[in-house]
Amino acid sequence: MKEQLKNLLDQALSSFAEKNAIDSPLTHIQIERTKDKSHGDFASNIAMTLAKAAKMNPRQIAADIIDLIPHADFIEKVEIAGPGFINFFLTAEANQQVIKDIFDKNDQYGLSNVGQAKKVQIEFVSANPTGPLHVGHGRGAAYGSVVSSLLKAVGFDVHREYYVNDAGRQMDILATSVWLRYLDACGEVFTFPSNGYKGEYVHQIAEQLKTEYNHQFLHPASDVFEGITADEPDGGDKELHIDDLTNNAKRLLGDKNYRIIFDKGISEILGDIRNDLAEFGTEYDQWFSERSLMESGDVDKAVEVLKSSGKLYQEKGAWWFKSTDYGDEKDRVVIRDNGQPTYFASDIAYHLNKYQRGFDHIIDIWGADHHGYIARVKASVEAMQQDADKLSVLLVQFAVLYRGTEKVGMSTRSGEFVTLRELRKEVGKDAARFFYVMRGADQHMDFDLELAKSQSNDNPVYYVQYAHARVCSVFRQLAERGQTFNTNLALEHLDKLTESHEENLIAMLSKYPEVLETAALNYTPHLLAHYLNDLARDFHTYYNAHQFIVDDVELSHARLILISSVRQVIVNALGLMGVSAPESM
């Protein structure tokens, strides 16, 4: 509809430009939905933007343009308003067509092909497998999965990935933590390192290890702690302390046994994460292993690419990437003086790999604390002669947790965090997802656990789900009264829908495809959540103002197909958000 109006306006505009001999600066035509019903259905500000070039009064321009607009039978009237807005009023019949459209398309209503099947890779969550996901990851998971669904809905070919950091020092610390808890379970006595992973899940993995392998990995604590740097509480250094413990672990256990424990830790935790995300309604097409990049030689290759293009230099025994050539604050180490590649090195390789797989667009969704990382990653992409514009890094701001008015601290190491699973169990998947996605991702968010956990009606998801359940209830009522619903009869009498509540609802329904497109292209799923709220409110208002099942069979049918359309759009939109639409609650 918007496009059709645009065409008409375009024609009027070119004849206007011809008539007044304006070298039309080709300002792209803006047509918007009106906020106020008295302003019609659509409005354009074109006359105001032309005022300067045409050297004419905006209202005069508007009048001239209106005269030049070709006749179209879906337009009721066109008016000039305010400083020079052109307001379009559509015929009731044209507006009502959306109901037939929804009826024809069902779960396809709202989908489009603006994405033109372009390939988009989207990576999100990618939390280190060193412990269960916490509520902070939940926001990224909800955001990433809904953005994925939105992009798919508007015609992109979406590939969702989780980058698994299954290599590196943090994983060694995890393996060491697991082993120490295992030794503890075997009866060895020692002080657990302050920098180790202290969560309950580490004990559980250790217990499993003991059950499966008995005393295969047992070494006396005196050997384990022999010759290591003191821990921080004892006046030493917690980082050196844990690294020394890791080295002793590798030495005492040998490569083979160490690897068993290492892999056990990862597979248990990663399995838990996969299961957790699946239950949260977050699916992936691929779990991409960092270790595979190292073992395949891709990391070395990426480093070579940079080396050969002269973007690396050696200093203090390490290899540095000249990211300052591309606007970064400082150069970054890629290969440490001990010969080990940094996390950044494998990230460079990962991004090169993404480009080589031929995606048209690459989206990284990171926590806001990683924003300092954007410059160096973009720099590396440019240095490897790739198109940096293809890469979008979207930041998800933190959700600050509260219990009532009390702030909740979070630390993975100390194990005091609230897990995503815990949240899910208490609030439910639907409420948690809706809550996370309701706010813009770039907005700091206060997440009150008390509020989210309480089963009160404060939670907006109930409001939307209730609207859906109410429609279902009306159709149940219809059946109880022994009446049947005839869609053909309903579609023939859409002209009975003349109440203002009905006009509002119809306008709201026809807005849905536009909302979907805007939300997808701007990566702003919260627009969809707000739309659902508005739609539900219009429905509830309508529900209270009018009876649907009435004696006038034609009117009754027209109303029933209208609320059936509302139900369909709620189902479609909630589906994209990964939230269920129960028939009763």
Place this chain on the structure above:
RNA sequence: GCGCCCGUAGCUCAGUUGGAUAGAGUGCCAGUUUCCGAAGCUGGAGGUCACAGGUUCGAUUCCUGUCGGGCGCACCA
């Protein structure tokens, strides 16, 4: 100190990329059920859009500065 994200109703947040009288939820006050589900609906109070300049027909939106908050600034991930 430098960089990034912000500052809108008591609270939590929208604001369609610069448009018409700045909105919603929640909280508060007052109504609403012989009627398809009251987890609903109706009305009311509540604002210097942090502050000060600038850009133009027009600024909550764009630019600069100040104040305030969050997060970064590793041979960690």
